[in-house]
Amino acid sequence: MESTFVIKVNAIIESNLEDEKFGVNELADACHLSRSQLHRKLGELTGKSTTQYIREYRLEKALKMLKNNEATASEIAYKVGFNSPTYFNSSFSKYFGYTPGEYRVRSSLETESEVENTETPSKISKSKILTFSIVGLLVVLGVIFWQSSTTIEPETLDPIEVIATPTNDNVSIMVSVFKNLSSDPQNQYFADGIREDIISQLSKLEGVIIKSDQLPKSNLNVGSSNQSNPIKIEVDYVLNGSVQKFEDDIKVNIQLFDSNTNSLVWTSGFENKFEDIFELEKEISRQIASELDLVLGPDEIQRLEKTPTDNIEAYNLYLQGKYKMFQFKQPDFDEAIQLFYECINMDPNFALGYVGLSEWVLYNFFPNVPEAEFLRAREYINKALSIDENISDAQRVLGVISMEYEWNWNKAETAFKKALELDSNNLYAYINYAKFLRSIKGDFDSALYYLEESLKRNPVSYHAYVLSAETYFMKKDYDTAIKLAEKVLDSSDLGSWKMWAYWIQFLAYAEIGEDDKAVDLLTKSWELGIDSSYNIAPMKEAYKKSGIDGVFQFIVDLDTKNALLARNYQNAYLIAQKLAYLGKFEDAMQWIEKAYERKNSDLYQIKNDPLFNKMHNYKPFLDLLDKMGLGGYPIPIKP
Template sequence: MDNQLSMDEKFLKKLVDILETNLENEQFGVGQLATAMGLSRSQLHRKLNAINGKSTSRFIREFRLEKAMEMLKNNVATASEIAYKVGFSSPSYFNTSFNQYYGYPPGEVKFRNPLNDEDSEEIQTSNDNTATLTSKSRLFNKRTYVIATLAILLIASFSYYNYTNSETTIITENEEPVALSENSIAVLPFKNMSGSPENEAFCDGMTTAIISRLSKIKGINKVISLTSMMNYKDNKKSMQEIAKELKVRYILESGFQKSGNDIKINLQLIDGKSDKLFWSQEYKGTYDSIFKVQALVAEMVAKKLDANITEEEQTDIQQAMTKNMEAYDNYLQGVYVSSNYSAKNYIASRKYFERAIALDSSFAEAYVRLGYTYSMLGTWFGNLSKMKADSLAAPFFKKALQLDPNNLELLYRRAEKELFNWNFKVADSMLNEYTRHMGENFLSDFLYLMLGRYDEVIESINNQIKEDPNALYNKIETVYAYYFKGDIETSLHLMNKGLMLNPNFEFTYDHFGNIYIDMKNYEKAKDVLETGLQISDKRHASMLIHLAIAYHYLGNEKKSLEYLNEVIDRANKGEPEIIVFVAHYYARLGKNDEAFKWLDKAYKKHEVDLIWLKADPNLLMLKNDPRYKVLCNKIGFPDC
């Protein structure tokens, strides 16, 4: 035991030494600490949690706050200056975090009697029961309010939305001036100069290709993601407005025209600070040289941004997906069709990827996309059972792996497959490798949500927002993180913003309904769920079940049973991936025996939504039942 304790102490000391060295570096977070320790993020989290019960992000935050207290007591500098000295991104965030941790703001430290703090520590450590109670009290306080603190950080990036609530304070742009990196860029969606709707897929393909290539050049500090930039398609805002929103210096505005094999590209690089044209170029050529053109555009833009391109990066950005341009055309059409997120569009996209493969049997990306299409129909849309979707996707992923073992898109899709097969450790390992190359990503956040590691999700989202402010409203995991942590107000706010971005995304209404059920606002739950059903081309079982719950608590048992029985009837007829939702109904009504009967059925069918067993508020009321832990262990969750 002593040896083990000594090993733990050495481990903690090494962590502290690394953090001490990087104290002023606000960018030094969980990922950087894990790398410095020679561990993955998950390995570090598990080891630290086993030693002291803390997540890595909490350990880092508390270390910074304790160093700040030392500096404040020694009157090293002002509270605002100390905020930066201990690695906080702003004095406002530091003040809020400090207040939550110590119970009073940093400005009061000099007015307090140091003996009081020492006496308090003695009292806490003199009695095991008291120490436990005090520790729990502090933990409860921090767990309750940590999300509100993080909301301040996130919302600071969006002060123009004027979102307020009683427990947060908005950090305005005057308080937190934005420093624009000189070589940061946003690529606006290419404009279709031909006017032909058929060329929209080529324009989106060009946008994707240029963003992808620029993102591979490490000499460019910041490239806004494709997801965020597609929100600016046909946008009428000025270049200055867009640059300010995205916190970038330059905007690339482009037009693309295709007529037969002839192409024409107009490029304009605009200084977002002055709204003046910085550089322009017109390119005329042939479509069969499109990959060379994409590489050339990326290289020219990088040069204008004074970004150095390494030999490895040069090779990477000059790679061609295929030599068959007709295959590439079909690939782009498939991507374009599936970009409008629905089962119908994913089904429609398959024929394009199949044609691309028929035209070029060595087209790795087309195999990845076709495999992914089948996976989506099983894991996300429920049109296929998970097992059926896996069997259909497997040969395409296998072929892509043979053609291009280092394909990062394939690595990501394989990780997704392992995650939904409940192989959490394998998925985590693959995602750590993917993150090492590509940075923070949706699927890692998704995995951590399932495992209950909400602090890591929010830290990851914070990092992504620093690079791409619009990332906040594009990420459903942001909503989940706040929801699962208990901050319903922020979750609802973000959901509203997501709805504004895409009012036709039917699952947003389902999430809304769930949240309103938790708030016991069953009338609102009913209204938003019925709206979701109206705009959807499918009667989603989850919406029907949540409507059944809402109607039950509204006293309309006839309507409640009508929705419930519709789902049960469909499940009994063999419809895939809906059994677990019946368990939601019985769990919400406190009928545990019925809930576990349906959960056992879902387990035998390997239903996808069982991945949410540890996090889903619809099932959390079952946690005190011994059968819950048994099922949790059978699925393979760590720390049941």
């Protein structure tokens, strides 16, 4: 017998049955309960989540309407509160075991009592098991591997602790790295690609904040970590996944956890052919949206339905190329460019392939992209945008090219803003725009805001933490700069991020006159590298002889020597920095001019780089700023 509370809930849902916007929040308000209180109470009484209960109530009502021939399947979809007949058909089929159309065929052949039996999902599944068993006997030898894993076992997370987020208007989802359960470990690129596509799909939904990227290569565990000093991430939900690819068959398993209740909200498996991968990804995204009680508007549905290419093999090559490129190892890097070329040869209108090519050029020739290569990168990104101007990453890369190489500031800012408008979860669009704001506009507070927005979506982004520390250093808030850099040193196992963090601390302690501490931190930084460790003893000797200026001069001499190696003047900007700090303006200008001639990708930062502060009244320096379109400095008002 149903409890009084369940009867009340049913009556409320019934009175709002056709309202597609009626969901968990509305039901909680009608019951005068909080969302979590409703979830717990309904779970105790029915064993179902609130979202599941509402959806299944709608589906049971739909079945009765079909049984009574009250309307067509599409009309019934809207009558029971589904905003898409396609999604209604999918949900109906998953719950009952057949589509609404198949039900009508069945009902014409079965007796009324048999029809009534079909209303119990568990009984339906038994008939399905028989059918699948017969088919399975015919193909059992070919699918033993395919059936090897249907669930995902959550792992203990190290070193991240997921905690519930305070209530707000947005829904935040942490998407962990998807496991590759294929027998071939090289298929990790495919698991990563599906995860990125699902993130991209979910990012198109209003009110959703995706937290992802740079995460440990494991699923996330909801609840407390056993680590002594974990990074704490506030999030509403955690999405775990695994992917199997066997020949042309794809299988994806998804788990959705509620961090507020430490409970599994929903789990489901999805199977499809490789040629239908985009449909599979869209179906996963729609079901996640449904579980989170997100109402999809017409624009959001249209964005979800969009596919990047009709050529599946071109898409596969693109995923492989992107995966290889971001390994940042030369053999993989060399292979990536060939994969991108093959990708656009298969589909010359595949915009993302050109985005990949453009980024590859910028990474490969950093920090001094030769003019011919820079023009090639620009040509690729313009081609991508001519195919589809509404790709967030294409706009972001356009912004990077405009900022770092063209020095077209208006074009860069427009592109970064467009990238964020198209995808409010584009992590590196936030980072790139923050770099623009602090370096071109000198707007440190706005830059910190965008870095914070990036960290909301990627709480373990060492890049964003280091840039935040550097921005506080630019603001002359040395204590905060030191503390933020320390956060990276405590958390990161990556030597490159630690060296950068140590460098910021070195500069900060040098500015506040704690030179011994500064040299100690520089020593720790150089101990992280085999080559740099050889320079520790002579650096300390220079410090002993000439103080902190001796250290800067030692670094200048070292960088000058390195600049004569294969990539001439690759350190031109960095050498100019130290010379400016030492007050050697003429020498600094020589290296600045070399950086200018070579279009050094760091040169855009020069106006608001604190190491050049002493040159603010030096005319050749001001002329260079004018030549770059950066302008001069405001004249201080005398009291």
